[in-house]
Every structure is written in structure tokens, then in C-alpha cells.
Amino acid sequence: MSNLKFKLKTENEQVEERIESKETKKVVNLSMKSDESTESSDSQKKRGKKKTNKFFYKVSNHQELFRIGKSFYSDYLAGVKSFAITSTGYQTSQQKSILGLASFFDHKEDMRIGIISDNLFTGAFKDILKLTKKNSYNYFGADTPLLIHSFYNHFEFIDMNGILEICNNEEIDEYDEVLDHISELYDVIFWDVPELHKIQIDSEKYFPVIMKFESISIIVSQSLSKKADIDEIKRFFLGYGINLKGLLLEENKTISNSSEPTSQKTKVEEDVMVKKTKVPFWRKLFK
Amino acid sequence: MKKINVILHETTIINFPFFWKLIKRYAVISVIAPIIALCVGAYVYLSQNDIYLKSASFKYQVDSAEASSSSIASIIGEKSQGLSPNEILGIMTSFDFAKQVATTLVNHKDILKFNFTPIKSKDMVSTPDMMAKCGDDFDCKVKSVQVIIPYLYVMEPDRLIENRFWVRVKSLDRFTTETLTDILINELVKSRVNTIKHSITEQIKLSHELVDSKREELIGVDMMAVRDRKKEVSSLIEEITSKIKNYNSFYHQQKLKMTLAETKYNQTKNTISKKKVNQEDVETFKKRTELKDKIKKIQEDITAIKLSSQSLSSQDSIIIDQLNLELKETKEKLGKLGGNGRSISNIVKFLDKKDKESDFNEFDYKVLKGQFAKIQKDYQAMIDKRDALEAEDRKLDNTLEQYKPSFEYIKLLEQKIIQLKLLESTVISDFIFDKEMANVRRFKRTSRSKITLFSVTTSIFLLFLLILIRYVSDDRIYDTYELEKSFEELTIIGNTPDFD
Numbered sequence A: 001m002s003n004l005k006f007k008l009k010t011e012n013e014q015v016e017e018r019i020e021s022k023e024t025k026k027v028v029n030l031s032m033k034s035d036e037s038t039e040s041s042d043s044q045k046k047r048g049k050k051k052t053n054k055f056f057y058k059v060s061n062h063q064e065l066f067r068i069g070k071s072f073y074s075d076y077l078a079g080v081k082s083f084a085i086t087s088t089g090y091q092t093s094q095q096k097s098i099l100g101l102a103s104f105f106d107h108k109e110d111m112r113i114g115i116i117s118d119n120l121f122t123g124a125f126k127d128i129l130k131l132t133k134k135n136s137y138n139y140f141g142a143d144t145p146l147l148i149h150s151f152y153n154h155f156e157f158i159d160m161n162g163i164l165e166i167c168n169n170e171e172i173d174e175y176d177e178v179l180d181h182i183s184e185l186y187d188v189i190f191w192d193v194p195e196l197h198k199i200q201i202d203s204e205k206y207f208p209v210i211m212k213f214e215s216i217s218i219i220v221s222q223s224l225s226k227k228a229d230i231d232e233i234k235r236f237f238l239g240y241g242i243n244l245k246g247l248l249l250e251e252n253k254t255i256s257n258s259s260e261p262t263s264q265k266t267k268v269e270e271d272v273m274v275k276k277t278k279v280p281f282w283r284k285l286f287k
Numbered sequence B: 001m002k003k004i005n006v007i008l009h010e011t012t013i014i015n016f017p018f019f020w021k022l023i024k025r026y027a028v029i030s031v032i033a034p035i036i037a038l039c040v041g042a043y044v045y046l047s048q049n050d051i052y053l054k055s056a057s058f059k060y061q062v063d064s065a066e067a068s069s070s071s072i073a074s075i076i077g078e079k080s081q082g083l084s085p086n087e088i089l090g091i092m093t094s095f096d097f098a099k100q101v102a103t104t105l106v107n108h109k110d111i112l113k114f115n116f117t118p119i120k121s122k123d124m125v126s127t128p129d130m131m132a133k134c135g136d137d138f139d140c141k142v143k144s145v146q147v148i149i150p151y152l153y154v155m156e157p158d159r160l161i162e163n164r165f166w167v168r169v170k171s172l173d174r175f176t177t178e179t180l181t182d183i184l185i186n187e188l189v190k191s192r193v194n195t196i197k198h199s200i201t202e203q204i205k206l207s208h209e210l211v212d213s214k215r216e217e218l219i220g221v222d223m224m225a226v227r228d229r230k231k232e233v234s235s236l237i238e239e240i241t242s243k244i245k246n247y248n249s250f251y252h253q254q255k256l257k258m259t260l261a262e263t264k265y266n267q268t269k270n271t272i273s274k275k276k277v278n279q280e281d282v283e284t285f286k287k288r289t290e291l292k293d294k295i296k297k298i299q300e301d302i303t304a305i306k307l308s309s310q311s312l313s314s315q316d317s318i319i320i321d322q323l324n325l326e327l328k329e330t331k332e333k334l335g336k337l338g339g340n341g342r343s344i345s346n347i348v349k350f351l352d353k354k355d356k357e358s359d360f361n362e363f364d365y366k367v368l369k370g371q372f373a374k375i376q377k378d379y380q381a382m383i384d385k386r387d388a389l390e391a392e393d394r395k396l397d398n399t400l401e402q403y404k405p406s407f408e409y410i411k412l413l414e415q416k417i418i419q420l421k422l423l424e425s426t427v428i429s430d431f432i433f434d435k436e437m438a439n440v441r442r443f444k445r446t447s448r449s450k451i452t453l454f455s456v457t458t459s460i461f462l463l464f465l466l467i468l469i470r471y472v473s474d475d476r477i478y479d480t481y482e483l484e485k486s487f488e489e490l491t492i493i494g495n496t497p498d499f500d
Helices: A002-008 A011-031 A033-038 A041-047 A054-058 A062-077 A091-108 A123-131 A160-167 A176-185 A196-201 A203-212 A227-239 A252-257 A264-277 A281-286 B002-007 B016-025 B027-046 B068-075 B085-093 B095-107 B127-134 B138-151 B174-217 B223-274 B279-308 B314-337 B341-425 B448-473 B480-486
Strands: A082-087 A113-117 A133-137 A146-151 A155-159 A188-192 A215-221 A243-250 B050-060 B153-157 B164-171 B431-433 B441-444 B492-495
Touching (some): A062 A091, A082 A091, A091 A113, A091 A123, A091 A215, A091 A243, A113 A176, A123 A146, A123 A155, A146 A160, A155 A160, A160 A176, A176 A203, A188 A203, A196 A203, A196 A227, A227 A243, A243 B480, B002 B016, B002 B480, B016 B027, B016 B448, B027 B448, B050 B174, B085 B095, B085 B153, B085 B164, B085 B174, B095 B138, B095 B174, B164 B174, B174 B341, B174 B431, B223 B341
Parallel strands (some): A082 A188, A082 A215
Antiparallel strands (some): A133 A146, A146 A155, B050 B164, B050 B431
8 A cells, every 4th residue: 555655646745745844843853752752663664754744733732632643543552443533513523633633643653544534525625635636546446446535645535425336336246345445455544424314314325334433433513512413423323333432522713713724715615604503692592 | 400410519509610601601691681680670660650758756655744634644543554556556547547537638628639549559549530430429538538548658666666656658649648647647636635535524424323323322321410410429429528537536536535434434433332441441540640640749849859959958868768768659559550541541532532523424424425426326327328329329330331332432433523524624645746757758669779689689590590591401512511511421532623
């Protein structure tokens, strides 16, 4: 897989990566000093040089990311490699959390990180996806290529719908094997779990995906998520015997501040979304 | 239930920091709830009518010397029982009093200007409408007013001073309050005077009835005659007792004299009859007398001889010797006659004397005896008369004693009637109203401070209630604390990453 990544990397990207690496090396040394000591020297040798991730440094609450990242990383060390992130309908939050965790993992260790989402072209992934390089993975046949979006060799994005199409392709006649194979491509996979109602509507379709979840975390949006919704999600996934790792709280500030995307357009969209989620006071009274 | 547990605290019952968080969270409710409460309070305050209050205080002087009627009553021994505070308070609540006041009000020239609307009533009572409804029926008007006015006044005891009371009049009109206060004061005083007068009149009437009934009991007995006779008998007893006293000394004196005369008479008689002198003794007495005379003469002779001669001659001596011898012999003879010669002589003399006095003694005795018998008879007659008078006096005493209670009772009742009549003519009220009264005070039924306090309390309560309801009905998760409390079985990993 590392060879595959290497192939995907263009020369321009390598130059850009080097520049970033020079700029941020000192910060990495300061913030991740302790963790770096635990990092295996073998992996460094293997990659030749340490990759850097500008998204990690864009995180304003480093300590929080370190905290949750450490928790997930300890699970990873314990043998868990498939982490699902879900919420009560806040896809952007899920994506941001996945990006943060992927960045943390990417910094911790040179590993293959896969992000699978059914909303690659919206939300937080949307802008990043523009910077990725698309690669067609024809392992399942030339007629059914799987598009893999590689982001500077840090992590790769795969559209969940594409995977599901291949799974449900009768010509391939592979179902779980498709997912097994994809799982084997990466050391860690972050699942951007679709909204619950989508899964409930088409549970047969999503079942093989759910079965791949080894651990699921629920994002609770401050002052927006309802307890009943969280309970429903909890009950649903516990019903499949999936380990419920815990809850991630997304503060209101995060919603407003995190809506500072890379482009002005995205910002406007996020503002609209926040406004939509905000209920007028007079409605609050009679709610 | 978990939500309720979140808001509760082990020590302070309510988790105040969390509640404060809720207040900030539901800011709209937190602002609106107090505003609603304050608006309601302001509306309630402003929608109230102005109430006009006038208070008049009076003192009930039941035993005080300041009350003239009480003073007279105490002088004549008429002790007033006095009214209890409840009885005084009951005066104003009685129907009679209300009717009396209503009558005065209806007769008032400005009756139509009064506003009899009770302060607690929401509907205004129009006096002209009320009067017009009754037409010319005076009783109807009085009844209409009588029913409504007790809501306008009240009597209360003073909390600090004993026997002091307050009459408070509250109405929705200044004129009504002032006029009704004056009328109430007058009617209270009048009512009290009438009550006292009525009581005294009843006592006089009762006294007269008692006097009449007692006099009927004494119809068969002329108490005046008995009393006159009693006086007369007493006087006679006194007179005769004095007479007896005086006569008594004279009687005893006479009796003593008579006894003495009787004794003298008897003794003389006995002496003469019993003590007769012996002839021999008389002879002996005569001899002794002769011998004594002889001795005396011899001694005189001897002395004469001795004195006549300076020196005695032999003859003289012989004569003297012979005389001495003769003297000696005579003395011996006298000695032989014995020593009772003198008593016989006295007896003889005594008997002679008594014999001569015996006739006088007898006469005197007989005279005294006759006189004493007469005195004794008179004395006895006086004693008998006195005894008879005393017996009559005792009888009269018994009669008087028998009818004395009734007689005294009548006497006392007659005195009482005079006293009561005096009291009746001098009765004044024992309710002493203060001359100076406070001005009419205007206020709202519920004061501003009470409304404010109520509004603040209601605000807090409403705030608490609404926020609690809102919180319980709000299913959303707001912070880590709530998240932890709501999903105690789950781990809170942390906050989602926040990108710059």
C-alpha cells in the first residue's frame, strides 16, 4: 500500500510537503515530544521522513484533540482499527472529528489511514477533496473501479456509496469480501457513519458496513442534540453488538468557529446551516 | 427522573449553580417571567380603587373617676359591672346599631352623595339607583343601607392600651368616610347613653315593684303605732327606772332607820325586863360607897393635920396614928366587900336611864315602822309598774323584730329609687372619644410594597417553575455535566476538534 501511495504522490506535492515540513517541524517537536519518544523508529525508517499534517496544526484545541486522539490511539494499540463516528445528524461535526483524529493518527505513526464517508462532497470533506488526487482502484474489476481520493499521502478518502455499489454488484458477487479487502488496505479506518434514518431505511444495504465497525463514538452537539436521539443511536448500534466507545461533545463555539472553512463559499454555507439550526426565541418559548 | 436529579443537590436541595446556568440558558424565559409577574402586579395595583380611611379612637371608662356617671354611681353605691371588650365590639356588629345608623344616613340631606360600595366589592353600588328602587318607602331605604354599611366600618381593640378601641371607616369616597365616621361616633355615644338609661329605668321599675310587694306584706301591722308605743314605753321605763333609783336610796335609808329604832326599842325592852339589880348588891354598893367616903375623909384629915402643923405634936401624932389605924380598918372593910361595886353602880344608873327612855324609843319605832311600810308599798308599786312596762317593751321589740327586714328592705328600696332617679338624670356615655382625629388617609387595598413583594416572589416562583418545566421538557444536551448525568454508563471522550 505504501507503494501505492508513493505512486500517487506527484512531484509538486512532494515539494509542498517539504515546505510544510520545514515550517512545522519545531511545533511538532514541542507538542508531540512525549508521543514521539514512543514512536517506533522502524516506522520512521520505513517512511524515510516524518509526514506532516497541516490540518493537525489548524486545530485550535490541541489539548482536546490530544485527549481524544490518545483515547482512540490506545484503542488502536489494543487492536481496534475500525472507528466509526456518528452523530444525531451533524455530518460536518463528524467529518471534522474524523479529520482531527486522522491527523492525530497520521502524526503519531506512519500508518495507512482510510476515511470512508457517504458525504465526501459536502461539509468539511468537500474542500479537502478538491486538493486530493483521484485514483481509480480496479481491484474488483475494470468495470467497477473504486475511486480513492488521496490527500498528500496523509490519508485517503473513499466514498461509501461507491463501496456499497460494488458490494451490491451482482456481477462481482462479492459482498463482505469487498469490505474485508478495503479494510486490509489501511491500518486505521474512520467511518463517517450515515445518518441513522438512512441506515434504518435501508438497513440491508448498510448492514455489511455496520458489521465492520469495531468501535463507534457518538458526537453530541451542545444544545442541539437530544437525549432521545442519542439513546436511539446507542440502542441501534448496541443492538448490533458494536462497542460503544463513548461520547464526543461538540460545543456551540465549535459550530460557529469551526464554520471557518477554507473558502468563503463554505463559510457562507455553514452560516446558513447554523442559522437554520438556531431556533428563534419565540419558537423556543412555544416549543 | 434523571433530569430532576440533575437539578437537585444533596446539601442545598437545589443545585443553584446549575439553576443559574439554566437561567442563562433560557434567557428569554428568565426575562419574560419576571416581566409578566411585574406587569401583573402593576396591573393589580393600578386597577385597585382608592380607599379612604378614617379612624376614631375612644376609651371605655367603666371604673374611672373621669366618667361623671360612674362617679355618681360610685358615690351612691351603684357599682357598674362594665362591658367586656367583646360586648363593646358587639355593639357595632348588632343589627339594631346598623339600623340606627342606616336611619340616620337615610335622613341625611346628602344621602345621594354617599358611596356605599364595599371596598372589597368589584361592582360599584350607586346610591341614587338604590334609593330610586325603593321609591318613597322609608323602611326599604333603611333596609338597603342597613345591609350594606356594616362592610364599611369596623371596631377594633387597641393592641397596647386596655379599654381603648378604634372605629375605622373605609369607603371609596372621602365624603362618605368622613360623614359616616361622625355619624358612627354620635350613634355610638347615643346608643351607649340609651343603654345605660334603659338599664337604670328598668332598675327603678323593678325597685318600685318590690316596694309595692313588701308594703302589701305589712298591711296588717301598724308599724308606726308599734314604733310610737315602743318609744313611749321605752321612755316610761327610763323614767320609772330613774325614779326607782332615786327612791331606792331613800327606801333603804328609811329601812335602816326603822331597823335601828326597832333594835333600840327591843334592846331597851329586854334590858329593862331582864336585867333587875340584886338588893344585897345594892346594900354592898352603899357600904362600899360609905367606906370610900370615910377613907377619903380620913385621908383628908390626915393630910389636913400634916399640912396645918409644922411639927407634929404628940397629940397630933396620936390623932394621926388613930386616923391611920381607922383608915387601915376602913380599907380592910372595903377590901372585904369585893370589887364589883362600880358595875352595880353603873347598872343601876343605866337601868334608870333606860327606864326613862323606853317610852320614847317605842314611839319612835312605831312612827318609823309606819312610815317605812308606806314607803315600801310605794317602792313595790314602782317596781311592779317597771316590770309591766319592760314586758310590754319586749313584746313590742318582738313585733318590730318580726317585721324589721321587710321594713328595712322597703326603706333601702326607697333610698335606692331616689339614687337611681338621680343617676338617671345625670347619665352620660362612658365611651370617651378623642377630640382630635387623624385626617382621612387614602390608600390602595393592597399596598405598593405588598404588590412589589408579591411580584418579586411570584417572579422568582414563576421563573423557577417555567425554567423547571422548560428544562424538563427540553431534551437537548447542553454541556458536559448534563451529558455525564444523562449517560452515566458511557464515557465522555472529550470535545470534538475545532479547526481555525
